[in-house]
Amino acid sequence: MAEDVEAYIKNLKETISQRDPNQPEFQEAVFTVLDTLKPVLVKHPEYVKANILGSLVEPERAIQFRVPWQSDDGAYHVNRGFRVQFNSAIGPYKGGLRLHPSVNLSIVKFLGFEQILKNSLTGLPIGGGKGGSDFNPKGKSDSEIMRFCQSFMTELQRHIGPDLDVPAGDIGVGGREIGYLYGQYKRLNGSQNGILTGKGLEYGGSLARTEATGFGLIYYLDALIKGQGDSLKGKKVKISGSGNVAIYALKKATENGAKVVTVSDSNGYVYDENGIDLKTVQQIKEVERGRIKEYADKISTAKYSEGSVWDLDIDYDIALPCATQNEIDGKQAALAIKDGVKYVAEGANMPSDSDAIAAYKDNNVIYGPAKAANAGGVAVSALEMSQNSERLSWSFDDVDSRLKDIMENIYKMSDDADKEYGLEKDYQAGANIAGFEKVAKAMLAQGLV
Known part of the structure; x- marks a missing residue:
């Protein structure tokens, strides 16, 4: 059966390559997921027979x-x-x-x-x-x-x-x-309030939506680290980006006892060994809509440099890429590993390229992939949909508590899948499998549609 699954996935990749030859980002995302699903397909040949993956990779x-x-x-x-x-x-x-x-x-x-x-x-x-x-x-x-x-x-x-x-x-x-x-x-x-999420509070928005992805990233990270018998407290953290995700990851990580030493934007980054000041970043990015280099003008201990924050050579424990896709390549991942990074959790979508992910795994870095680590935003968006349907507005604490439960459960689901399939702390594969199995069961039940 394993050989049949290998052939099935190989043929599917060839089909995608032929159909979408000029879509490298799409191919990278799909091929990475397909490779991690092999043990599920061996265990569930009915998914191969029904060509569930063939339908899954083709948009409706x-x-x-x-x-x-x-x-x-x-x-x-x-x-x-x-x-x-x-x-x-x-x-x-x-x-x-x-x-x-x-x-x-x-x-x-x-x-x-x-x-x-x-x-x-x-x-x-x-x-x-x-x-x-x-x-x-x-x-x-x-x-x-x-x-x-x-x-x-x-x-x-x-x-x-x-x-x-x-x-x-x-x-x-x-x-x-x-x-x-x-x-x-x-x-x-x-x-129709339920048509968009992320709305203003005055017209159907949800409390905690702005904070959701950044807070959720740290809730997931905290669960991930605790799962290794470790603690977020006292860890030195490098964050990229300075938008909502980065700002609220900075806030929650600091509240949990970590020290965040970098933030960045598309032009460059600031490094402050004493820890990044949240209020200064918020003033620059949320109020003044300025560039992150202005942080160094306001904080004397900070240094601004052009280029990628992932080229900065400092000792640190945790990498939180929160900017954009493929911002960390294999060379930059190797530098992070040399600098002592033990954990990577992705606040942006697919910020680590395939070479970077391979480097994490080869060097026993605990890796929390985007689809698990940054799911807080869409989770609270779905909670906003629920509030719109009920014509209700939940309190910040209520939404935040639900978000924390969801993110901790995402780690648990990934960890359970990891253990069930003997993946040895491969939380990327665990997340892919846990997410896929629910969708696959639904697709199988609904027939060829």
Whole structure:
């Protein structure tokens, strides 16, 4: 049976390579998952017979559309919009919208595929989807962003609904953008609070949604470390990024007794041996919308450098990549290992490339993959959907407590799968298997659809 499974996965990879030859990010995400699912397929030949993976790797629907908008100087522009509705076996499509020049079909498909398993791991009834545009919000005025969002939603609203597909935010899409998107949807369809998540508290948003991914990352990390008989207290942490995920991971890690010594943005990073000051980062990024280099102007003990924070050679214990995909390569992973890193937990989506992941595993670094470690955002998004359905608003503590339970359970599910299949602390494979089995059972029950 093992040989049959090997042949099945090999043929599936060849099919994907032929169908999507120019989608490297999508291929990387899918191929990594397929390799970890071999023991499940050996144990469950019915999944091979029903070609569950053949269906899983093919989106149920991929939508591409043009987004025309006008800048303040009167010029006309056209961007591409995307929504990939990947899998609805366990619930409506759920996944963020990303606004960034790098967005293309490959990126959106990779994110949507990862979202299937991530959403499954939360234990909540949500399927996988993702979307966005190659529009760059940096340097744009509020009016330009409003016009873009209104144009984008004018088309997207045809394809989404509270029980069909519920988008959220991602890179480049925060509270401001969600507000503009929701306003246009409401203008065209009437008030339906459950159509988007990440909304403002005044119109159906959830407390703790802003903090969710960063807090959830630390709740997962804490459970992961405790699972090794260790503690987060006293650990030195390197964080990349300075958006919501990084800021609230910084806050919660510090509250748990760790010392975070770096944050970064797309231009460079700051290093402060005394520990990064949360309020200063929030002032720069959330209030002033400035660049992280300004931190060094405000804090005398901090040093700013251009380039990647993962090229900084210092001793530290924990790496939390919270910026973007493939930000850590094999060489940078080797440097982290030399510097003493024992734990890596991913706050961004697929921030470690395949060479980096191989380096972690070869050197016994405990690795928490994105689909497990950063599932807090979508978990609270699903809790926001529940509140909208009930016309209720839960307290911050109630949402935060549910989030903590969900993240600790994600670690437990991954650990249980790891032990069941004898994976020897391979939490990447454990997360893939735990997420896949729930979706596979649902797909098998629903037949060839």
